[in-house]
Each structure stands twice: as structure tokens, then as C-alpha cells.
Amino acid sequence: MAIIQSFLDTLAQLAQESGFAGFFADGGWKNIIMILISFVFMYLAVAKGFEPLLLLPISFGMLLTNLPFAEMYHPEFWNYVDDFKEDAGTVNDHYIDYQRILEHGGLLDILYMGVKLQIYPPLIFLGIGAMTDFGPLIASPKSFLLGAAAQGGIFFTFVGAAILNMSAADCASIAIIGGADGPTSIYVSSKLLTTNSANSVGTIALAAYTYMALVPIIQPPIMKALTTKKERSVVMGQLRPVSRLEKLIFPVLVTLIIALMIPSAAPLVGMLMFGNLLKESGCCDRLVKTAQNELMNIITIFLGVTVGATTQADKVISLDFGKVMLLGVVAFSLGTACGILLGKLMYVVSGGKINPLIGSAGVSAVPMAARISQKVGQEEVPTNYLLMHAMGPNVAGVIGSAVAAGVLLAIVK
Structure with a gap:
């Protein structure tokens, strides 16, 4: 018994x-x-x-x-610890106890350190840079303006979230969704949000990638509402050829200018441009292939699984997550609208030579947003090929979202 x-x-x-x-x-x-x-x-x-x-x-x-x-x-384990120290004065230092995580954390805790220490997003940008051709942007520098304008949705949403009495960290983390760049959203939210925040890195990432996937649904109605048939029918001329020397100088010059102006944007922009320099150098094929494939794939797996790990029930099943989704679509829609409106201004200034549709590609959803510009343009003129013209603002948007992230971090931190 x-x-x-x-x-x-x-x-x-x-x-x-x-x-x-x-x-x-x-x-x-x-x-x-x-x-x-x-x-x-x-x-x-x-x-x-x-x-x-x-x-x-x-x-x-x-x-x-x-x-x-x-x-x-x-x-x-990811709550900040207060450590009372007495050095030259009395300070209160806040830090995460990584030793505790290494000794007692689970598998996803260990992998999540790559997110919290801001390792994974810059490495993703390295791979993106190695796959990106900045030729259309170099051939048409005015595309920088369209890429910058499309970041307007980020800053308008930041102000709107502040009016709703959200914390500065939540405002910045939600607003960056408007850049339509998943790694950038993860980078900003991982630096600013803690487990005590109303939102988590996972909820921000879910919103960002949801709206990136919905680009073909969200953008066309906004594009058609803000443009006329005549504007959508503009056929743009062929872009000029870009020399190899220009492509080599571009990543170095962009890194210098942006890193000196906005140091907090240097990790993302620097790795983006380093990856592009490897590609354009023509002498680092092995490194380029690794950045484009093996490294990119490994980091994508680690980043995705660990970001998903932060989506606990109390973060998703809440009113706060509803606000993230609502403000996220507002940020993305405003970004699209800002790009188109500047495109309309450039249409007028150029005497009708610039199709405003390419302004919508200023968000950082590469190359999907550029393809949508092409598709909507061809609905009016089937022989109109806007893709390469739209790729200029599109890749400018990648740079612009990284710069916007640096600005938000400088403001909040």
C-alpha cells in the first residue's frame, strides 16, 4: 500500500x-x-x-x-536594479543585473540580451546595407527630402501620444512604428522600455511588422485620396548612371555627416553604411555573402524569437496594446501622407515633372513601398515605370528612420 x-x-x-x-x-x-x-x-x-x-x-x-x-x-529579471554608490558624490545608478540572468536565466533570457544590449538590430542593418543599392538615391538626391518628409508621421505621433499623457518612453517607442522599419522599432523600444513600462518590445514589434505587412492595403487609398489623376499619370524620365566612385564615397560620407550631427543614430546608420561599403567595394564577396545570408538569417531567428518572448499576456491583453495598434497605424498613415504631400509640392516646383506617388515610398518598407508606388502609377498609365524613381525615397527612408530613432533617443534619454 x-x-x-x-x-x-x-x-x-x-x-x-x-x-x-x-x-x-x-x-x-x-x-x-x-x-x-x-x-x-x-x-x-x-x-x-x-x-x-x-x-x-x-x-x-x-x-x-x-x-x-x-x-x-x-x-x-529585466527590471532595473537601484545600486546606491558613493564616489565623488552620491548617485543612484540604475542597471540590469546581467550576472543574475547569465546564472539563472532561461534560454530566451540569454538570447534576449542581444536585443537589450542593442546588438541584433545594428547587425540586421549590416545585412540590409549589404543588400541595398543606393544608386537611385545618389542619382536623384532630392529623394532625400521625400525620405525625410515621410518621417513626419513619427514626430506627429510622438506629440499626439504625449498629449494622451503617455510616458516619454512609450511615446517614442510607439511613434517610431511610423517609420515602417521593424529593426529600428525594436532598437528604440529595447533601449527605452522596461518590464515596468505599459508596453513591451514585443508589442511594439508586433504592431510594426503588422503594418509593414499591410502596406499594400494601407497605402493605396491614401495615395489616391491625396493625388489627382493628372499627378498620378506623370511619366518620369530615366535616372542618370551612377559611377562606382560615387557609390564608394556615399556610405562613408553619410556615416560621417549623420554620426557627427546625431551621435545616437551612429549604431544603426554606421552598420547600414558599412554593409553597403562592403557590397560596393567589390573586394569583399565572402563578407558580403555572409552579411546577406548566414549572419542575417541567424540574427533574424534570434531577434524574432526573443522579441516574441516579451509578449506576455498582461502586455497584449490590455488597453495599452490597443493604443499601440491605433497610434501605430496613425503614425504609418501620416508618414505616407507627409511623403505624398511633399511630392505634390515638388510636382508643382518642377513644373509637373515629378510624380507625387513616389513620396509614399519614403517610409522604410523596402522594397514593398516602392512597388506600391509603381503599381498605383501603372493603374493610370500602364507603361509608366516608377519603381527606380520610388527606390530613391525608399532607401532614403531607411536612413531617415535610423536618424529619427537617433533623434527620439536623444530627446527621451
Whole structure:
């Protein structure tokens, strides 16, 4: 009998410590909802092709972090610790106890250090730079203006979120969604948000990648509402050829100018331009291939899964996440509108030689936004090829979003 009782007690203990028991604990229903939400995002990534390279890892990270008792991610480990020190004066230093994370953290805690230490997003930018051709931008420098204008949605939303009495960190993290650049959104939110914040890196990333995937749905109505048929029908001339020397000077010059003007933008812009310099040098094929493929793929997996790990139930099943989604689409829509409106101004100034549609590509959704400019233009004139003209503002938007991130960090920090 004693053996049977011991066996039954063991079974009871195993049942109590199982993840199934966690679903019946206080708040366990939220975990169930989050797991179901992760299934929805997996479906959107696989069946609908919504940014699958990052949305699928994010959704699986969401699944892992919401499994009861899995102990793969500990949000409490990422709270800032106050350390009272006496040096030349009395200071109160705030830091994250990384030693504790290394000793007691789960797998996702360890990998998330690459997000919190701002390692993954700049490396993603390195890969993006190695895949980007800045030729259209160099051939038409006025595209810089369109890329800059499209960042207007970021700053308008920052002000709007502040009016709604959100914290400065939340304002900046939500506003950067308007740049339509996932790694930049993760970079800003990881520097500013803590586990005590109303939002998390994961919720910001979910909103950013959702709206990036919805570019073909969100942008065309705005483009058509703000332009006339005559403006959409403008056929632009061919871009001039760009020399190899120009392409070599460009990344070095951009790095110098932006890093000196806005030092906080240097990590993103610097790695973006370094990747591009490797590509344009013509003598680093092995490094370029690694940056474009192996490194980019590895970092994308780590970034997606660990960002998904921060999407705990209390962050997603809340009014605050609803505000993130609402303000995110406002930021993205305003960015698109600002680019188009400057495009309309340039249309007038140029005497009708610039198609305002290319202004919508100033957001940093490369190359999808440029393709949408091409598609909407061809609805009016089937032989109109705006893609290369739109790629100028599009790649300018990548630089612009990184600069906007640096400005926000300088303001908030």
C-alpha cells in the first residue's frame, strides 16, 4: 500500500507541476488566449505571407513564453536594479543585473540580451546595407527630402501620444512604428522600455511588422485620396548612371555627416553604411555573402524569437496594446501622407515633372513601398515605370528612420 500511495503522490505532484495545471491557476486563461493569438500570427505568416521571416519567429516566441512553468523567459529579471554608490558624490545608478540572468536565466533570457544590449538590430542593418543599392538615391538626391518628409508621421505621433499623457518612453517607442522599419522599432523600444513600462518590445514589434505587412492595403487609398489623376499619370524620365566612385564615397560620407550631427543614430546608420561599403567595394564577396545570408538569417531567428518572448499576456491583453495598434497605424498613415504631400509640392516646383506617388515610398518598407508606388502609377498609365524613381525615397527612408530613432533617443534619454 505504501508503494501505491507513494506512486499516487508522485503522479499528483507531477500533475501539479505540469503546464496544464498552470492554465487553471490565477490568470491562466490569459496564457491560453496568448497561445491562441500566437496561432493566429503563425497563420498570417505562413498562409498569408505577412512578413514571415520575422512574424513566424515572433509568434513562436510568443507561444514559448506563454507556456506555464516553461521558465524560458523571466520578465522580472529585466527590471532595473537601484545600486546606491558613493564616489565623488552620491548617485543612484540604475542597471540590469546581467550576472543574475547569465546564472539563472532561461534560454530566451540569454538570447534576449542581444536585443537589450542593442546588438541584433545594428547587425540586421549590416545585412540590409549589404543588400541595398543606393544608386537611385545618389542619382536623384532630392529623394532625400521625400525620405525625410515621410518621417513626419513619427514626430506627429510622438506629440499626439504625449498629449494622451503617455510616458516619454512609450511615446517614442510607439511613434517610431511610423517609420515602417521593424529593426529600428525594436532598437528604440529595447533601449527605452522596461518590464515596468505599459508596453513591451514585443508589442511594439508586433504592431510594426503588422503594418509593414499591410502596406499594400494601407497605402493605396491614401495615395489616391491625396493625388489627382493628372499627378498620378506623370511619366518620369530615366535616372542618370551612377559611377562606382560615387557609390564608394556615399556610405562613408553619410556615416560621417549623420554620426557627427546625431551621435545616437551612429549604431544603426554606421552598420547600414558599412554593409553597403562592403557590397560596393567589390573586394569583399565572402563578407558580403555572409552579411546577406548566414549572419542575417541567424540574427533574424534570434531577434524574432526573443522579441516574441516579451509578449506576455498582461502586455497584449490590455488597453495599452490597443493604443499601440491605433497610434501605430496613425503614425504609418501620416508618414505616407507627409511623403505624398511633399511630392505634390515638388510636382508643382518642377513644373509637373515629378510624380507625387513616389513620396509614399519614403517610409522604410523596402522594397514593398516602392512597388506600391509603381503599381498605383501603372493603374493610370500602364507603361509608366516608377519603381527606380520610388527606390530613391525608399532607401532614403531607411536612413531617415535610423536618424529619427537617433533623434527620439536623444530627446527621451
